[in-house]
Amino acid sequence: MSLLFDRVSLSLGGSPVLHDISLSLADGEQAALIGPSGAGKTSLLMLANTVLRPNGGSLQLLGQAPWSLPSRALRALRRDIGTVYQSPPLPPRQRVVNAVAAGRLGRQSLAAALAQLLLPRDTAAIEAALARVNLADRLWERCDQLSGGQRQRVGIARVLYQAPRLLLVDEPVSALDPRLAEQTVRLLTDEARSRGATLLMSLHSVELALAFFPRLIGARQGRVMFDLPREAVSEAQLSALYADETPHAPPPTPTPLPWQRPC
Numbered sequence: 001m002s003l004l005f006d007r008v009s010l011s012l013g014g015s016p017v018l019h020d021i022s023l024s025l026a027d028g029e030q031a032a033l034i035g036p037s038g039a040g041k042t043s044l045l046m047l048a049n050t051v052l053r054p055n056g057g058s059l060q061l062l063g064q065a066p067w068s069l070p071s072r073a074l075r076a077l078r079r080d081i082g083t084v085y086q087s088p089p090l091p092p093r094q095r096v097v098n099a100v101a102a103g104r105l106g107r108q109s110l111a112a113a114l115a116q117l118l119l120p121r122d123t124a125a126i127e128a129a130l131a132r133v134n135l136a137d138r139l140w141e142r143c144d145q146l147s148g149g150q151r152q153r154v155g156i157a158r159v160l161y162q163a164p165r166l167l168l169v170d171e172p173v174s175a176l177d178p179r180l181a182e183q184t185v186r187l188l189t190d191e192a193r194s195r196g197a198t199l200l201m202s203l204h205s206v207e208l209a210l211a212f213f214p215r216l217i218g219a220r221q222g223r224v225m226f227d228l229p230r231e232a233v234s235e236a237q238l239s240a241l242y243a244d245e246t247p248h249a250p251p252p253t254p255t256p257l258p259w260q261r262p263c
């Protein structure tokens with residue numbers, strides 16, 4: 001099993017965000033995570049990559065309980081988990097080549113990692129990863145000279161270069177036009193399938209989720225509303241998932257979390 005959540009709950013800034021999430025993904029399985037804005041999709045993915053720690057319940061990733069591991073073993077586990085962030089945290093002055101090279105930093109000694117950051121040696125493989133997102137010609141460009149969509153694709157090239165066993169992808173196409181969005185989802189699903197990696201991808205587009213994923217997980221207000229093969233998801237379930245939220249208490253002032261910090 002690549003991912004196993006057992007009654008997991010999470011609070012952020014003192015407010016409950018995820019409630020009683022039980023979920024599993026077998027090795028090599030692919031699922032789309034859908035639901036309205038604020039449903040908790042990003043939070044769930046950040047639990048699955050150990051950026052966040054749950055307040056309740058238990059979780060296992062790639063067969064290990066991350067929060068019971070010694071720090072060295074936790075670092076090793078994190079090397080096998082790759083994340084594509086909605087807004088990739090790319091330092092503005094960093095060159096694209098270094099941003100992609102960062103995908104494998106965890107696999108090296110500190111000295112090798114620092115050397116790789118100053119002068120990446122593996123440029124052929126980095127360029128090949130960039131070519132898959134049509135950015136090979138941007139290898140030496142600075143990240144702050146890229147458009148939002150290009151930055152999103154650099155984040156994808158980084159995870160292609162990392163080649164993790166568990167691939168977590170948070171709305172990878174928000175800054176892409178429809179044609180590129182479809183190409184990108186296809187690229188990530190093909191990549192996971194060809195390497196036998198497990199893929200969990202949050203998507204705002206239900207159409208893309210239905211077109212590319214055999215399994216859909218619908219989340220709303222921090223709960224899993226359904227978890228079904230795509231053929232079993234009904235129009236009524238989708239309408240209920242996205243139905244207007246009833247007014248509730250104003251949200252707390254958010255404290256920026258690691259993946260929300262400005263570049």
Ligand SMILES: Nc1ncnc2c1ncn2[C@@H]1O[C@H](COP(=O)(O)OP(=O)(O)OP(=O)(O)O)[C@@H](O)[C@H]1O
Pocket residue numbers: 012013015017035036037038039040041042043044251252253254255256257
């Ligand atoms: N740092 C924070 N502090 C407090 N609450 C937060 C914080 N970050 C997110 N939240 C709250 O957690 C809830 C879930 O947010 P999350 O970003 O996981 O949702 P989402 O489904 O990914 O939304 P979107 O589709 O808009 O990206 C929201 O109500 C949000 O306001």
